[in-house]
Amino acid sequence: MLSLVLFAVCVGLSSQQLPNGHELTQLVDQGFHEMDTDKNGILTEQELGTAYSAVDFNGDGQISFAEYTKYTNQTDAVARPMFNAYDTDADGMLPLDHMADYLHLMDKNDNGVVDIHEYEHYTVKLVQCVYSDHGHGSHGHAASCVTQH
């Protein structure tokens, strides 16, 4: 599962260096606004789906690791834990028809949409987990890290 929502924001995260708090928040906000196509301040399942579809270059309904790195231009050290955080069943693919699951990860108040605060909260935490000293290890680490409080 995931928040591919992340994909837009993660385009700016190609270095090994974690951006500082202000830069990171700016990147996160930028990703949110890019995906919020009707500019109403909330992300719907449909808007997420549209954003994710742009990453599915070969149109097979799934995002592969190769497609993910092509889209985000991240180094493997960053891309791998980020991708794995979404790929909870570890089959190396992110199906586009799991959008509701991805959205649910970020939808803290369970109202079916994601506002910018929910998006920031999840995304900043996930990025910090990926860039942490422990973020390059086992499969799914970043995903479990982000749910810890």
Ligand SMILES: [Ca+2]
């Ligand atoms: Ca919207």
Ligand SMILES: [Ca+2]
């Ligand atoms: Ca694909």
Ligand SMILES: [Ca+2]
């Ligand atoms: Ca919500």
